[in-house]
Amino acid sequence: MKLLHTADWHIGKELGGFSLLSEQEAAFKKMLDIAIAEKVDGVIIAGDLYDRAIASTQAVTALERMLKEMNLTHHLPIYAVSGNHDGATRLGAGHEWREQTELFLNTTLAGAFKPVETPEAQIYLLPFIEPTTARVYYQIPEDELAAYQSIEQVMSRIVQDMVATFDPQKQHILVTHYYVTGAGNADYEFTSETNSRVGGLKGITADQFSAFDYVALGHLHLREASPTTTIQYAGSPVKFNTKEAQTEKGVFIVDITSDAVHTTWYPITPTKDLIVLSAPFETLINPEFYQQYARNHANFFSIRIQGVAHTTNARATLVDIYGDVVEVQYDLPALTMVDQVIPEVVADDVSDDDLIATFYQEVTQESLTAAQERVIADTLVQLRQQEEG
């Protein structure tokens, strides 16, 4: 059985106030082309189809158009679950009708135990759920609650109940949306934009899924976060933040036979890329520097200004030059507080002018210019006059 594995579409997401919809639609089209060219038997979407529990009407329209094109126009079966960003009930509305054309979208724990049966495989669709949902579903009595506290404990029971329904003649595939650790990602710095509860939900390990031939994960946005070669994150098809700017996005084509699982990575090149720049302001505004980048809405730019920008509105100047600037940050040595002692410059005999000059020096590693000194002196005079009424 040959499947395309993708996840974390986050339709409706914005980046620095810019809609990512056109980029998401471009990535979708490339993904669809890969699925058609590879003649896959279906497409796995492992959660976080939407970016928010209550998706905007624009996001609803966009996702519906994609699902329709993939499933109704191109007749590709879809195997999908809801992730922690999705609103399970709203996303799941009407799923019984979608199943008639093999668009399987499960958003409930109850629906996870009845696999989609294909001639070769059983595909289990387990949405992101909180441990409390499992406690309610299993009607755990009070004296046994201690054994169902963590998601790791809950997952053991869920997998056990899935294994009980295994047809030994078939391959077993799990589609789910969690933070899963294993040998392959032991040293990995995770970058999923999960909510604050992720800490409490940590704990699922790859060995808990050893019964499955392939586990298609969503949640973490980079394939490098995959715990093993058969328990994988496909990552998001689009770059969602600066940390993901240097990474490669794409999809997996997974070929599952009774002998082996072969996975092949297909990169998806961004149509409108996210470019991270870090340079002194004078460099950033130098035509020789910026003309090497396609601008005029061809790319998104995340910009770090090294040192001080000697201008009244650096951001506006950069937007004029670069177009879609998703963020502007300052790279001032003193603002990175690691291993740094806050200097003690406060003393009774230091004048206000000197105090400000010293602070500026500390933060920027530069001295105040004469013009800056004049502004500060004038401001202090005005403040003293106001104080004295």
Add this chain to the structure above:
Amino acid sequence: MKLLHTADWHIGKELGGFSLLSEQEAAFKKMLDIAIAEKVDGVIIAGDLYDRAIASTQAVTALERMLKEMNLTHHLPIYAVSGNHDGATRLGAGHEWREQTELFLNTTLAGAFKPVETPEAQIYLLPFIEPTTARVYYQIPEDELAAYQSIEQVMSRIVQDMVATFDPQKQHILVTHYYVTGAGNADYEFTSETNSRVGGLKGITADQFSAFDYVALGHLHLREASPTTTIQYAGSPVKFNTKEAQTEKGVFIVDITSDAVHTTWYPITPTKDLIVLSAPFETLINPEFYQQYARNHANFFSIRIQGVAHTTNARATLVDIYGDVVEVQYDLPALTMVDQVIPEVVADDVSDDDLIATFYQEVTQESLTAAQERVIADTLVQLRQQEEG
């Protein structure tokens, strides 16, 4: 062709803080029984399936269960449109998949011109839209905008474009959701809970729909508001407010042949009724009075207290007796200001005590009791002490 005509389900609606869901589900079951017993060819739901544009997850779950039972379990075709309370995009999500089992749910103007074709009829599904939606859809040039200002003007164009697609061999049915006036409801006091824009949307008249054999309307909640016998409101299946308490709810069974249209009204008796009481407080708390009503959550009660309730918490007392009290109002003669002159009792030489006593007399038509006079006197003393510090 035999159809059940209902409308204005308003799933998710609350009445005085009480969910109406159980009553809505009870009405749904009775409606379904009627449809099955009458062997209808389909069910029309003429808009406002939900009460709000962003329905609660409970409401989504409930409506999905109803649609599933009607369409997937009992294989009844459904012909539905979105109303002004529905969020068209969200309600319409997935409609292409629902159509595979003849659940037709149209939420766009574009979808209104391609009728559902049955062997005998063409069924046009026109959702509630604002005139501006039609102006965009038709791409009206600026110099012609004046002819597309009102919903009446817009409707003429829409109907004309529908008529152009008429198959003369078939019956023509329109399902829509508007305020339509005609001979039958000329003197009618409309009670739909429409938003403030209803004024600007008035103007559609029954004769605009004369090309259709039957027009199944939603929007107004009482069938008595129907403009003609073939351009009808089915009304809501459940009582939504005190004004609707004395009215009969139900559905129409509509039998449309090439010769004639026969409509039959099927009442739906509330499982948990809305009972309006109006009596002096002493009567309301008298067992001989209240024992004539099934209480203990068997009914909703809307209560008007005639005159003054001599108790510290009338509402709590009534809730103890009646259970689900959706509202408590006071029927004080002086609070109905029609044809009444506000008396001039303010004068410099009147003491605060006398001023309050006179006001109480005016409003309640009763004198203060000695105990009430003591409370007022004590309060005034405290206030004066506070003022003097």
